[in-house]
Amino acid sequence: MGVVVTGTALFYGLGLLAMLITYFMPSNKDKGLTATLVVLTTVCTWLLWLITFMVQVNPLIYPIMPVAEVAVE
Template sequence: MSGYNIVWAFFGVAILSALAYIFTPKGNDQTVIRTVIIMSLVCCYLMWAITYLAQLHPLIYPKKVGLRPPHQE
């Protein structure tokens, strides 16, 4: 796990967005189709990136505490 995965995924999403922009079929709804595809890619990327970074650099680190009291006889 490294922070470079975020950068590589961003470039992948940027390339996919450019391809979606270029190869969208012509028609009355071309702008809507482009917008839907690109916004879906961006939203999925942001959701993944935020979750990935939250796991990579947590704000609150887990503390090891005894879950059970020690067994006393």
């Protein structure tokens, strides 16, 4: 599970960096919306990465090799 923890920490760090960037942006009326969108984007991309990683580590459907390719000459 080292890869999952490393990837999660990476997304957490990038999300924190994006939040800091939005915090130091010039004031405008949409600052709260921007912060919400940054958090939502970070969570959605992390979830996409995690699901993709988990499917590749433990596939539900394994590849089936044709019988003709299995025969050794």
